[in-house]
Amino acid sequence: MARSLFSFTTQRSLLSLLLSSTSLSQVLQLHAQLITRALASDPFVASRLLLAISEIPVISSDATTYADLILSRCPRANTFIWNTVVRIHAAGLEPRRAVVVFRRMRQEGLDTDSYTYPFVLKACGLFLGWEEGGQIHGDVVKKGLDFDLFVTNGLISMCCRCGNLASARRLFDRFLEKDLVSWNAMIGGYASRGEMRQAQELFDEMPERDAFSWAIMIDGYGKKAMDVDSARRLFDCLPDRDLVCWNSMIDGYAGVGRMDDARELFEMMPTQNVISWSILIDGYVNHGDPKEALILFQQMLRQGIRADKVCAVGAISACAQLGALDLGRWVHFYLRKNKVLLDIVVQTALVDMYMKCGSLDHARMVFESMSDRNVISWNAMIVGLGTNGHGEKALELFFRMEREGAAMDDLTFLGVLSACTHAGLVDEGLSIFHRMKGDFGIEPSIEHYGCLVDLLGRAGRLAEAKNVLDTMPVEANPALWGSLLASCRVHRAVDMAAACVQHIAELGADDSGVYILMSNIYADKGMWEDVWRTRRLMGEKGMKKESGRSVIEVDGVVLEFVNGDRSHFLMEDMLRVTWCLSEMCTSLG
DNA sequence: CTAGGGTTAG
Structure with a gap:
């Protein structure tokens, strides 16, 4: 009936347009046209709409919501339509929703087929939903689909991703129709957990290998098992290396800080992509050479390679380490100009960078603009405010975090406690420290005790600080005694300072800094005999002041x-x- | 009628 409302040729041209649309807004426009013709509830039209959505390269949350909407407006939806909605969710930002749709599909008595399970299983593997995956496994066996190549490969990789290697292996061994993908999935399961002995065994046994097999092994040795030399031996055996193999090998070297080896391969490889550059940039950032990282970033842009968000995070954290505000702002501007979508990771990196560069307003602006925040984003703000001398604001943000029920971790407390220290908010800090375990379920670590000692010590409550060190559940380390020693200097407490040095020496951590600090404390008090005695002691121990x-x-x-x-x-x-x-x-x- | 599984960077 609805179909008679508009001509067949118009419908066909609309549908062919749909198939070639590449963005959600294009699909939406076409849908609007179809709705006005009361066609969207037609199963065939619905399936075309959904197929168009599934072909969008990046499935946004708008896209998944829209897929649900189409499904709900289509009362005569068939298995194909439901499968496509499951598939869209599996490729989206919340793979768990694929399982939700799958469950509704079963509730409403729809038939599930060999196309349903690979998508649901993929979703389970993505959010590590082993529980659900186990149920689905039972389902598959009941339906007799456990001999389907796609379904079984889906099961194997789901088990591997969830860390259930034993189940995966059972499926793998019993499966007689294995293909290359089954082998790669199984080897990948071992390799991704660094179980290279088992991975190697299968790798040697497998009837044929492709580029994936090699990449899985090289990545497993290099990144997961930290055995770069074994990775390199495989890499050298490989006749024709693809980009992924090169990148995996370089990443292996970068991961263990062998930047010269990484760099050498990088120069040798036939072509580099943005991932190759990112690996190298990140390697320098993580191994103490942020300046080199920025030089590379600029070189990459000069060669006409566009930075993506992952690469930008590397550059932004290099700027953060260097305190390079102008460059950091430039990267921020670059991302806006190139319409790179700023996700939570990039935004958090920006907050951290602005904080480390002392630009609180910019940090605040990015933070407030975020639609979603995780514990890392909150920590970047709290720690940043504290280190920039805004203890009250850090404390304020901590309470806002509590009000919003955001998850906290140990760094949150390190941040807020040291913020309290620097702002002299001693009682506030004490109160938070004492609520840590009961109200937030976080056991204070030795670092938190360090903050507590600092908090009390800097406020001149030296006896209480020392009491913490003497009575804390874990044994104090040299750094904690050192922090009390520093407070002793501020408050000119010579005797307690000497006791701290004593403890540090007993723990075998008495470096030149400790004695210099001690002799300065004596000097502050005009105790010159002790100053010279301490200096002599340093000479006897062969110590020299290190350069800053x-x-x-x-x-x-x-x-x-x-x-x-x-x-x-x-x-x-x-x-x-x-x-x-x-x-x-x-x-x- | 239509579709599907495995690898790489925060």
């Missing part, structure tokens, strides 16, 4: 200062610093 080092960004240029070393200090840099300082002085009036 710092890095700053001035006017877009990153400068590195090493105490006692002026070689980096070029005249040009000197001029920039001078200019910058004079600018600042002028603006301060």
Whole structure:
């Protein structure tokens, strides 16, 4: 009936348009046209709409909601339609919803077939829903689908992803019609958990191998088992290496900090993609060379490779480590200009970067604009506010976090406690420390005790601080005694300071810094005999003062200062610093 | 009528 409302040819052209649409808004426009013609409830039209959605490269939450809507408006939906909705959810941001749709499908008495299970199982593997997967497994056996290649491969990889290697292996061994994918899934299960002995055994046994098999093994040895040399031996055996193999091998080296080896392969590989660059950039960021990371980032852009959000996170954290605000803002601007979708990871990296660069307003702006926040985002704000000297604001944010019922972890408390310390909010800090276990279920670690000692010590409540160290459930370490020692200097408590040094020495951690601090405490009090005695002791122990080092960004240029070393200090840099300082002085009036 | 499984970077 509905069909007679508009001509067959118009319908056909609409449908062919649908098949070639590449964005949700295009699909929506077409749907609107179809709705006005009262056609959307037609199963055939619904299936076309859903197929169009499933072909969008990135399934947004709008897309999944829309798929649910189409399903609900289509009373005569068949198995194909339901399968497609399950598939859309499995590819979306919340794979769990695929299982929800699957359950409704069964409740409403629809037939499930060999196309239903691979998608549901994939979803289970993605959110690690082994419980649900186990039930589905029973279902599959009842339906006699456990001999279907796709269904069984789905089961094997679901079991592997959920860490149930024994079940996966049972399925694998009993399955006589195994293909290359079955082998790769099983080997991947072992490799992703670093069980390389078992993976290697199967790898040697398998009838044929493809690029995936090699990539799985190289990645398993390099990243998961931290055995880069074995990974390299396989890599060298491999006749024609694809991009993934190169990247996995480079990532293996970067993961263990062998940046020279990583770099050498990077230069050798035939072509690099944005992932290759990201691996290298991240490697430098994680192994103490953020400056090199930024140089690479700029090189990559110059070669015409667009940065994606993963790569940007590397660059942003390099900026954070360097305190390079101008560059960080530039990366932020780049992402906006290139319409790169800012997800929670990028936004959190930006918050962290702005905080580390001391730009609280920008950090706050990004944080407030976030539609979703996790514990890492909150921590970045709380820790950042604390280290920038805004203890009250950090505390405020902590209470807001509590009100909103956001999950906290041990870093949250390290952040808020040290914020209290620096703002002199001693009683507030104490109260939070004492609520940690009861109200938030987080057992204080040795670091939290460190904060407590600091909190009390800096406020001059030295006896209470020492009492914490003497009575805490785990034994205090040199760092904790060191923190009390630092408080002793501030409050000129010579005797307690000497006791701290004693403890540190007993723990075998008495480095030059400890004695220098101690001798400074004596000096503050004019106890020169003790100063010289301490200096002599240092000489006897063969200690020398170590050099300090710092890095700053001035006017877009990153400068590195090493105490006692002026070689980096070029005249040009000197001029920039001078200019910058004079600018600042002028603006301060 | 139509569709499907395995690898790589935070």
